[in-house]
Amino acid sequence: MAGLLCLLLLSASLASLLSPGGSVFIHREHANSILDRVRRANSLFEEMKKGNLERECWEETCSYEEAREVFEDTEKTNEFWNKYKEPYPCGKLTLARRRRSEPLTADSSKDPPEDGEDLDPTMNPFDGDLDPTTNPLDLLGLNNTQPSSAEDENSLVRIVGGRDCKDGECPWQAHLIKENNEGFCGGTILNEFYILTAAHCLNQEKRFKVRVGDRNTEKEDGNEMVHEVEVIIKHNKFDNKTFNCDIAVLKLKTPIKFRMNVAPACLPEKDWAESTLMTQKSGIVSGFGRIHEMGRTSVTLKMLEVPYVDRNTCKLSTPFSITPNMFCAGYDSKLEDACQGDSGGPHVTRFKDTYFITGIISWGEGCARKGKFGIYTKVTNFLKWIERSMKKTKTRPQGEPEVTAAPLSLD
Structure with missing residues (x-):
């Protein structure tokens, strides 16, 4: 009797599933909750x-x-x-999915992009293709010059306030160092061969190297690496007076080995970045800069969250030109900002635990001055230029002589 009852119940259940309007499938969330792998419980002596x-x-x-x-x-x-760790958090497929799932909300208050993406045809010492950044590690997680003053050219921005980058944070930070190992500018790791920095940094030193993995300039933890520069690509439209098109790419002689505290940040897709990333509340800047205006430089790598600033507010805050290739970030009264010494460093924006390159520390008026903001190169206006620059300087085939003279500057 019990068997007959079970059979009738089973028949009724199947009939309800197969009847018109009935659903054969269950929701993904429900399925995942059923199929999710059960973790093995730790035993008493697991840690031993x-x-x-x-x-x-x-x-x-x-x-x-x-x-x-x-x-x-x-x-x-x-x-x-x-x-x-997920090797392709910012690949084309990821961005395509995000673009399909999120509506574009263009900001009509922004100036139309200026044509800053033309690559000088003379920038072609080698031919071939080199993939842009597509494989950053999924680790966690300013420059302040008055552009009209020549005497301030060697006083470029660093972080005022903020906190030390913890282990695993700020892995994309690069440090441009002189022959005496003294740092003078920052940069962002794009991939194993390329560093993004500010064009005005290249006016300061003819010979320099790039150090990555550095979190404390006075002691090493085994992650630091120093690379020689093979090719310097400075934007051909860079204006030394206004700092318009303040962007450059450095090609290293040897590839960076990614590890803890050494990993690239993601290059975003232009439309998605401007509609989604740059409409976030804030971005993150980092560097070894001065602790306060005219103060000593920081021994440790510091990071600071800086809010995006409305473009009109930004323009009203300074007598200098804010071109379409720039944007503002920072505080109008809070004593946190970038300061002298680490221009060229990264401005990144976090989206769903992935960090995208949105700016380059460029210039400002003083450090954390009331009513003044940090000015950054708008990287989204130069994405095609960056990609073409990397493709034009593909790694030399084995057997060809390396560049042993001073780095080649392709203006």
């Missing part, structure tokens, strides 16, 4: 066991330190970590 890759990193999400315990070797850990 030797690191196990399956237990630590596949059954659960592991940290870099947990992976290091498994491999017991920094080089092997870095190799695994680069592949373990």
